[in-house]
Amino acid sequence: MTAARKTPSNIIAASRDLVQRHEGRRQFPHYDTRGKLTIAVGRNLNDRGLADDEIDYLFANDLIIALQICQDLYPCFASFTPARQAALISMAFNLGKPRLAGFRRMRAAINRGNWQGAADEAENSLWARQTRHRATDVAARLRGVHKP
Numbered sequence: 001m002t003a004a005r006k007t008p009s010n011i012i013a014a015s016r017d018l019v020q021r022h023e024g025r026r027q028f029p030h031y032d033t034r035g036k037l038t039i040a041v042g043r044n045l046n047d048r049g050l051a052d053d054e055i056d057y058l059f060a061n062d063l064i065i066a067l068q069i070c071q072d073l074y075p076c077f078a079s080f081t082p083a084r085q086a087a088l089i090s091m092a093f094n095l096g097k098p099r100l101a102g103f104r105r106m107r108a109a110i111n112r113g114n115w116q117g118a119a120d121e122a123e124n125s126l127w128a129r130q131t132r133h134r135a136t137d138v139a140a141r142l143r144g145v146h147k148p
C-alpha cells in the first residue's frame with residue numbers, strides 16, 4: 001500500500017489547501033522558480049511527467065471536445081460514415097474549432113455531400129503541407145477509400 005492510502009483523509013484535505021496555496025493553480029504550462037516546466041498545481045513535467053491514466057483522462061476529454069466541434073460545424077455529422085467521422089474528429093483535435101472552421105470550402109463540400117471535393121480541399125491546404133501523412137490519411141477517409 002502507498003503512504004497516501006494509509007493517510008487519514010483529513011490530513012490530505014488540510015494539505016491540499018496548503019499545497020495549492022503555496023504552489024498556485026495554473027491552467028497553462030509555465031516555468032517554476034527552478035526553470036522546470038510545470039502545470040496545474042505544481043506538477044513538474046520535466047521530472048515527473050504524466051501517468052498513463054492521466055494521459056488517458058486528458059485524451060478522452062480532448063476527444064469529446066473534438067467531437068463537439070464536429071457536431072457544431074457539420075449539422076449532419078451523425079449521418080457520416082465512422083471513417084469520415086474519425087477523419088473529421090482527427091482534424092478537429094489537431095486544429096481546434098477556429099482553424100477547422102477556416103476550411104470553409106471543405107465544410108461547404110461536406111455539407112453538400114461532395115466528399116471528393118472535401119478531400120481535395122483538405123489536401124490543398126497549409127495544414128496538409130504541415131501534417132503530410134495525417135492529411136493523406138484524413139483525405140482517404142473522407143473519400144471513403146480508407147482500408148482499416
